[in-house]
Amino acid sequence: MTCVQMREHKRFKAKKQTRIRIPTPPMTNRTTMNLTIALVVLLLTGCTSVEESTDITSAYRSVWAELYPDTLAGQHAEGTLYGDFYSAAASDTRIVAERRWEKFLSDWMPGNAAFEDASHARFVNWAKLEIQRLRYLKHKNIAAAETTSKRLRQIAADME
Amino acid sequence: MSASTKDIKKLAQAFLRDQGYYRGDIDGMWGTLSNRAFKRYSDYLSSLDLDIGGERPVAEDGVADAVSGIVVIDPGHGGNRKIGGSSPNNATSASGVLEKTMTLDLAKRVQKQLKALSSGIPGSGIKVHLTRSGDTNLGLSDRAQVAAKKDADVFVSIHFNGFNGSVRGTETLILSTEKGNVNEREDRELAQRIQSAMLAAIRRFDANARDRGVKNNRRLGVLSDISLGNTRGESKTRACLIEVEFIDTPAVDELLNTGPNANEVRNAVAEAIAEAIIDDLRANA
Numbered sequence: 404m405t406c407v408q409m410r411e412h413k414r415f416k417a418k419k420q421t422r423i424r425i426p427t428p429p430m431t432n433r434t435t436m437n438l439t440i441a442l443v444v445l446l447l448t449g450c451t452s453v454e455e456s457t458d459i460t461s462a463y464r465s466v467w468a469e470l471y472p473d474t475l476a477g478q479h480a481e482g483t484l485y486g487d488f489y490s491a492a493a494s495d496t497r498i499v500a501e502r503r504w505e506k507f508l509s510d511w512m513p514g515n516a517a518f519e520d521a522s523h524a525r526f527v528n529w530a531k532l533e534i535q536r537l538r539y540l541k542h543k544n545i546a547a548a549e550t551t552s553k554r555l556r557q558i559a560a561d562m563e
Numbered sequence: 564m565s566a567s568t569k570d571i572k573k574l575a576q577a578f579l580r581d582q583g584y585y586r587g588d589i590d591g592m593w594g595t596l597s598n599r600a601f602k603r604y605s606d607y608l609s610s611l612d613l614d615i616g617g618e619r620p621v622a623e624d625g626v627a628d629a630v631s632g633i634v635v636i637d638p639g640h641g642g643n644r645k646i647g648g649s650s651p652n653n654a655t656s657a658s659g660v661l662e663k664t665m666t667l668d669l670a671k672r673v674q675k676q677l678k679a680l681s682s683g684i685p686g687s688g689i690k691v692h693l694t695r696s697g698d699t700n701l702g703l704s705d706r707a708q709v710a711a712k713k714d715a716d717v718f719v720s721i722h723f724n725g726f727n728g729s730v731r732g733t734e735t736l737i738l739s740t741e742k743g744n745v746n747e748r749e750d751r752e753l754a755q756r757i758q759s760a761m762l763a764a765i766r767r768f769d770a771n772a773r774d775r776g777v778k779n780n781r782r783l784g785v786l787s788d789i790s791l792g793n794t795r796g797e798s799k800t801r802a803c804l805i806e807v808e809f810i811d812t813p814a815v816d817e818l819l820n821t822g823p824n825a826n827e828v829r830n831a832v833a834e835a836i837a838e839a840i841i842d843d844l845r846a847n848a
């Protein structure tokens with residue numbers, strides 16, 4: 404499990420913690436103590452046995468944002484290739500990311516399979532992999548998500 | 564008193580200029596322009612076949628071979644709205660210069676250089692057309708169709724790249740055979756000529772220029788052979804799309820837009836592209 408995935412787990416668990424409701428009938432003191440210990444252990448270890456969340460409001464960070472956070476400052480207008488790409492890459496929850504990546508591909512994936520230039524082709528190909536990774540995360544397929552991340556990092560390395 | 568090496572180089576530059584092969588300064592600095600001029604002159608000498616007395620592919624006064632052809636230069640993007648798969652603008656330089664402005668500027672410089680080079684070679688006649696001369700947009704196939712309508716020999720679409728604000732490189736793209744290119748070999752030769760020339764021109768000013776090479780796996784609408792009018796039986800127009808540099812990288816922005824030599828660099832790149840196109844016209848005459 405990568406640091407990024409661990410971070411995502413921790414964010415998810417932190418969110419989940421805030422949603423804990425007191426069950427009925429009320430827990431015994433012993434049960435409460437055990438639950439608290441389990442949660443602390445989970446938070447401290449980033450336990451790999453916990454399944455990836457299917458909650459689309461979970462925290463999200465695109466591979467692009469991990470690699471190039473400086474590009475996300477919003478210098479490009481909405482409705483432009485760069486503006487829409489950077490905006491999708493800057494999404495911080497899965498629900499927003501899914502909506503933006505899908506809109507990006509719907510607006511910029513050429514209908515007749517023709518690109519207008521090199522950056523158009525690069526950004527569309529990158530977006531396809533980002534949304535693939537997002538879907539793997541959503542369906543708890545951590546290994547496939549990680550493989551897709553590696554492909555993106557390799558593309559980035561090839562560009563350097 | 565014997566002449567210095569620099570004097571000899573100056574004499575050689577002056578000679579090559581008189582012969583119509585060199586247009587740089589007579590300064591004794593032997594760079595890419597001098598090398599290229601010398602190579603062309605050497606090629607010309609080796610092409611002479613005086614013993615056999617066959618046709619000489621040179622003008623009678625012995626200057627550079629006459630060259631003719633029709634060239635269409637396509638400044639990428641333009642205008643304010645997306646038309647036929649063409650966005651008004653894609654990349655933006657680190658200081659805010661739009662790609663569409665830079666493509667038009669470079670296209671006009673290439674046109675000027677082609678006309679100047681052509682007029683300097685007796686018997687030559689190169690016609691140069693731009694797909695747009697102002698801030699307007701055309702669809703991708705409409706751009707290629709300008710080449711078809713003008714019966715162009717060469718079609719070059721000009722673009723500038725962008726990515727993450729730090730990468731560098733020059734690349735030239737052609738359509739692959741699998742994507743319907745009927746004259747990939749000829750397109751590749753044109754692309755390689757322009758790629759090498761652009762890179763050499765940029766390297767004269769910046770050692771960090773990077774060769775990303777000629778790539779043929781892009782599905783580029785502007786290079787569609789159907790729109791260009793090329794068929795398997797008749798494939799006259801050789802075409803490529805150039806990505807001059809990554810303008811969102813500050814060093815490139817300085818090189819091409821904001822630095823003290825920006826105008827000179829843009830002229831050098833334009834001249835290099837023009838010379839490469841002329842070489843291609845000659846090779847395919």
Ligand SMILES: [Zn+2]
Binds near residue numbers: 521653654662723
């Ligand atoms: Zn472009």
